[in-house]
Amino acid sequence: MYFRQMIGKYGEDLACNYLKDNNYIIIDRNFYxxxxxxxxxxxDLTKNELVFFEVxxxxxxxxxxxxxxxxxxxxxxxxxxxxxxxxxxxxxxxxIRIDVIEVFLKPxxxxxxxxxxxx
Amino acid sequence: MLSMVKSIALHGLQxxxxxxxxxxxxxxxxxxxxxxxxxxxxxxxERVKTAIRNSGVEFLSRKIVVNLAPANTRKEGSIFDxxxxxxxxxxxxxxxxxxxxxxxxxxxxxxxxxxxxSIEAVKxxxxxxxxxxxxxxKKIILPKANAKEAxxxxxLDVIPVSNLNEVIDYLNTDIIIExxxxxxxxxxxxxxxxxxxxxxxxxxxxxxxxxxAAAGAHNCLLIGSPGSGKTMLARRLPSILPDLTFxxxxxxxxxxxxxxxxxxxxxxxxxxxxxxxxxxITETSLVGGGRIPKPRRN
Numbered sequence: 412m413y414f415r416q417m418i419g420k421y422g423e424d425l426a427c428n429y430l431k432d433n434n435y436i437i438i439d440r441n442f443y444x445x446x447x448x449x450x451x452x453x454x455d456l457t458k459n460e461l462v463f464f465e466v467x468x469x470x471x472x473x474x475x476x477x478x479x480x481x482x483x484x485x486x487x488x489x490x491x492x493x494x495x496x497x498x499x500x501x502x503x504x505x506x507i508r509i510d511v512i513e514v515f516l517k518p519x520x521x522x523x524x525x526x527x528x529x530x
Numbered sequence: 531m532l533s534m535v536k537s538i539a540l541h542g543l544q545x546x547x548x549x550x551x552x553x554x555x556x557x558x559x560x561x562x563x564x565x566x567x568x569x570x571x572x573x574x575x576e577r578v579k580t581a582i583r584n585s586g587v588e589f590l591s592r593k594i595v596v597n598l599a600p601a602n603t604r605k606e607g608s609i610f611d612x613x614x615x616x617x618x619x620x621x622x623x624x625x626x627x628x629x630x631x632x633x634x635x636x637x638x639x640x641x642x643x644x645x646x647x648s649i650e651a652v653k654x655x656x657x658x659x660x661x662x663x664x665x666x667x668k669k670i671i672l673p674k675a676n677a678k679e680a681x682x683x684x685x686l687d688v689i690p691v692s693n694l695n696e697v698i699d700y701l702n703t704d705i706i707i708e709x710x711x712x713x714x715x716x717x718x719x720x721x722x723x724x725x726x727x728x729x730x731x732x733x734x735x736x737x738x739x740x741x742x743a744a745a746g747a748h749n750c751l752l753i754g755s756p757g758s759g760k761t762m763l764a765r766r767l768p769s770i771l772p773d774l775t776f777x778x779x780x781x782x783x784x785x786x787x788x789x790x791x792x793x794x795x796x797x798x799x800x801x802x803x804x805x806x807x808x809x810x811i812t813e814t815s816l817v818g819g820g821r822i823p824k825p826r827r828n
Contacts, residue, residue: 460591494558506556508591528591530559 422468422514423450429512429523435462446495447488451512460506463493470516477513478526486529531555533620536638536667537613538658539598539605543784545661549599550610552617559591563614565598568606577608577643578615585647585694587624594618609652612641612671615694616701625701633701636668640676647694651675656787659683660780671697677710678797679787682780684712721801723769736763744770768804778802785825 412420427437430453438461439452451464465485467477474480481489493509496502513524532553538545561575582589596614598605616639619625640658641649655676660683662670669687672680677690688710691697699705730737736752740763743750752760774782783799786792792799807816818825 458590490558497558504556506590506592507558509559528559528589530591 418468418470418516419466422516423466425468425514425521426464426466426512426523427451429525430464442492442496444492444495444499447492449489449492449496452496455508458506458508460508461502462508462510463489463496464510464512465489466512466514468514468516477515478511478524481511481529490530531621531623533617533634535613535617535620535634537610537640538638538661539603539609540607540654540657540788541603543657543788545658546600546603547661547665548605548610550613550617551597551599552614552621553595553597554592554618554621555595557593559593561594561596563596563598565596565601566604567598568604570606570608571598571610574608574611574614574643577611577645578618580645581611581643581647581694582615582618584645585698587619587698589618590622592622594621607652607654608642609640609654609658611643612649612694612697613639615643616697619698620701625698627701627703629703630701633669638662638667638670639697640670640672641691642673643694649673649691649693649697653790654788655679656682656780656792657784659686659688660784662686671700675794678794679783679792681710681712682783682798686712688712721769723766725766725769727766727770730759730763730766733759733763740767741770743767745772764806768802771802771804774800774802789825 423440427440430437430451434456435453436456437451437453440450442449442452449463450466453462453464454460455462465481467480469477489509493507497507508528509530511526511529513526515522515524532551535550535552537548537550539548561579563572563575579589596617598610616625620630638658640652640655642652644650651673655672656679659670659680663683663686667686669689670680671689671691674690674692677688680686680688689700689707690710691700691707696705696707700707727737736759739750742748744767752764754760779798779800782803783792786799817823
């Protein structure tokens with residue numbers, strides 16, 4: 412595994428731990444399809460919504476904030492991948508939310524920024 | 531859930547009822563407006579979303595479909611911001627009271643939303659109010675800045691509002707908003723003219739001709755040598771024109787209303803309009819123009 416991929420994977424693990432601590436149940440991780448990829452699929456127990464997460468991890472700010480990496484193109488891939496997931500699993504009657512989780516890696520610690528409802 | 535809110539759109543000087551149907555359901559989050567909206571209505575999406583959020587109400591991610599019925603006429607302007615926002619809130623269950631259905635059935639909502647949730651003035655309130663009265667609607671909720679203009683119409687409860695939270699509380703029957711007093715502007719109105727007919731000395735023949743022309747709405751041609759007072763007399767003609775009747779005043783004010791030329795101190799135009807176009811003016815320029823014909827400004 413390349414170093415860049417390792418950073419991404421580590422960020423997703425951190426995000427999962429964060430979600431578990433905040434009353435979410437993780438349903439699926441790294442769902443791939445032709446339309447795109449969904450990093451984490453979880454259920455928000457407080458609001459009873461199905462939430463799709465895009466996790467963006469960065470260890471420096473040389474190229475902007477992590478969330479800047481989720482551009483129009485990425486958003487459309489995410490949206491269509493979510494549609495495909497719902498279609499494949501026959502989910503019709505659930506409230507859907509799409510979130511972005513930013514993970515900043517710093518020496519010996521990390522910051523998590525949860526951006527809710529990007530659509 | 532589905533909700534229906536009433537509003538009125540304008541087609542020229544004529545208003546017509548628009549039913550704003552909002553459906554909020556689960557599914558992939560999206561926000562669509564259908565029913566031939568133009569760009570200014572399409573853009574109201576963002577204003578509505580942000581205004582709701584900034585009013586302290588949670589805007590959940592849902593599949594939202596807004597329909598502006600009748601769906602076959604093109605609608606324009608920002609007057610549907612308020613009814614769309616309320617439709618979403620009602621469909622979402624944020625507004626709920628036992629009288630809600632009765633209120634919605636007899637109320638028309640008009641207003642443009644700012645990003646902070648405050649409600650801003652719109653054009654064309656007078657023709658909208660006239661149409662509301664003709665349709666037998668009892669109540670109209672509109673921006674505070676437009677309340678004076680609407681209060682000219684009798685038999686219509688005008689509820690002035692200044693922000694979205696106020697409307698939410700009003701519909702939840704948490705607060706009561708005083709309705710705007712209807713005023714009769716014609717009775718205490720004395721027009722002021724810069725040039726008055728009484729200032730003219732002599733010229734008895736011309737004065738008689740102008741008086742007849744003014745009283746009977748006739749044409750009048752002034753011929754004379756330079757400096758004899760043709761322009762001076764013509765300028766003073768407006769001051770002897772007959773007073774506007776209430777119906778005429780409404781008709782004149784309607785045009786001012788859709789052009790957005792009414793001020794709050796002067797909500798009803800009571801002076802007879804008088805134009806002095808140059809004799810070389812083209813027909814097109816005289817009547818105004820544009821893709822949607824509009825009166826010329828001055």
